[in-house]
Amino acid sequence: MGIGRLSDGLALTPPMGWNSWNRFGVKIDERLVLETAEAMVSSGMREAGYRYVVIDDGWMAPKRDRSGDFVADPEKFPSGIKDLADRIHALDLRFGIYTDAGTKTCQDLPASLGYEFRDARRFAEWGVDYVKVDWCHTEGMGPRALYAKWAMALHAARRPIVLSICEWGRARPWEWAGRIGHLWRTCWDIQPEWSSILTILDRQAELHPYAGPDHWNDPDMLEVGNGELTSDQSRAHFALWSILAAPLMAGNDLRTMSDEVREILTAPEIVAIDQDAAGRQGRRVRHEGDVDIWIRTLGANGDCAIAVLNRGPVAREDHIVLEEIGVAPRTNVRVRDLWKRIDVGEVQRGIVIATSPNSATVLGLNPQ
């Protein structure tokens, strides 16, 4: 540990799964979590790549036990966390949990300061595969040292566990967290609103050099299917997160989601952008008025995905010269619509892209 990037192979592509927080807050219990895991299988999400079922803040009892170990809230999780993890594993899924690096969680429940090794050991005994470590109640502490301690504690627990660092991007974690954990939040909490998605997006534009296999920028969990986001806004959110090589942690109610929401979350050619094995995070090549153009290079032979994002309320048409996105002049480029999964033709010099209000057009470009 300490030299170079983490490379233990636990997150070669950005983690995919579900987390309870965005939709349920602290109102979680074992029934909800099991039903969600079952829905992940029956909806086809597991098949599409979603693996981790993560319980966020609110799972713990207000006090540790006499020996100092974490205890699950007995009303919410009467069968205990080990039993829950076993049942999730039986569905061929993985189980994730939450704690906080400070004296209390953000919801004022017991947290891990001074208990890192004990908690990591307990999580390992329970069969935890992923731990999100939050940053509330840490006054005066240095995130780098404290998260490094967490990495050591997980290492000592001798179970492969993904470490999700959640200090909201305050101490520029992209510069140091890749040596310690597999993903790190880059921003404050997302909200199920278009303005929140745009604000977060703007913070990611310069972060592409820092991500790669086993170390990912985390612009926060998905809001697809939550709040008042329209279907165009949800699609844009999902596609842009894929261009960003973001962890895809669904944050909606999987048990009751509409077909439309399910189709967004499982869209094969959009998920494939996110999970591209080369792991190169996309970047913004144009940011002008209401239009953004984002591009992500895929694989090894010059293929790429582009998203033209119309941030505003008016439909528009934008012209892109292929050189602007790094395609050599006089190259024939095959164009594919990655939502509709149809080839739309070949172009040579440039392309005109129509985008409805508050939406993103997402194309695959394949230079011949």
Ligand code: GAL
């Ligand atoms: C925040 C974190 C959220 C959620 C919440 C729980 O700090 O960013 O994602 O975990 O705490 O209280």
